[in-house]
Amino acid sequence: MARLKLLIAEDDVVIAQNLSLSLESMGYEVCQAVSSGEELLLQVHQHLPDLIILDITLDGKLDGIETAAMLAKATRVPFIFMTAFSDKETIDRAKQTNPHAYLVKPFDARTLQSSIELAIHNAGTWQLQPAALPAQPTDTVEADNFLLHDALFVKVRNRLEKVMLEDIVWAEAQDIYCNIKTRTHLHLVSQSLKNLEQRLPAGQFMRVHRSYIVQLTAIEAIEDNNILIGGKQIPIGNTHRDALLKRLQIL
Incomplete structure (x- = not known):
């Protein structure tokens, strides 16, 4: 055995x-x-x-x-x-x-x-079993993350910390969770990147890769097939490249 x-x-x-x-x-x-x-x-x-x-x-x-x-x-x-x-x-x-x-x-x-x-x-089992699929986002308030017009509340230990949307520079998928990177902190939240994308305003944020969402105004440069934000290289997916370039003012 x-x-x-x-x-x-x-x-x-x-x-x-x-x-x-x-x-x-x-x-x-x-x-x-x-x-x-x-x-x-x-x-x-x-x-x-x-x-x-x-x-x-x-x-x-x-x-x-x-x-x-x-x-x-x-x-x-x-x-x-x-x-x-x-x-x-x-x-x-x-x-x-x-x-x-x-x-x-x-x-x-x-x-x-x-x-x-x-x-x-x-x-009753020795093997990891698939969990139930996460519920789709609704207009009701959820326990872990709360959406306001200009901010998210992220649970950190026994309190909810306010994260202004304008401070979020990118978000990265981590399996069924995701990392939210602000200008000063990195938060791990119990939301999929897909759910988070539905919560972020589309005029301000954009999915640029299957694993990444970026704030458009936080983009510092585009080099080869990568976005540069705060020293981090974020890949641009082939299916997202044209849509991204259309939203940038390129001279």
């Missing part, structure tokens, strides 16, 4: 290494150890783990609970929380994501292994 493949999200390098060694000694395969929720969301579709073990406190903008909530929308991979916190507020937040186990540090190897086996048993 193939070994169970586990993915770890832990911001403490020493703890992550020790945990990996313990899991390997138990007969599990640790396919990756990451330190942030953003990394986890990108790696899960590459490695297709059987189980994820994640700390609630992580590097980056997403904590473990927010990461798990996004994970649950996109996959059916079971996950276990591990944390040094056992207060009611943290546990209540964690419960909303329906974790398969909740381990409070420090825990011993027997407790860890029992939690893993129970999580896999309760999940």
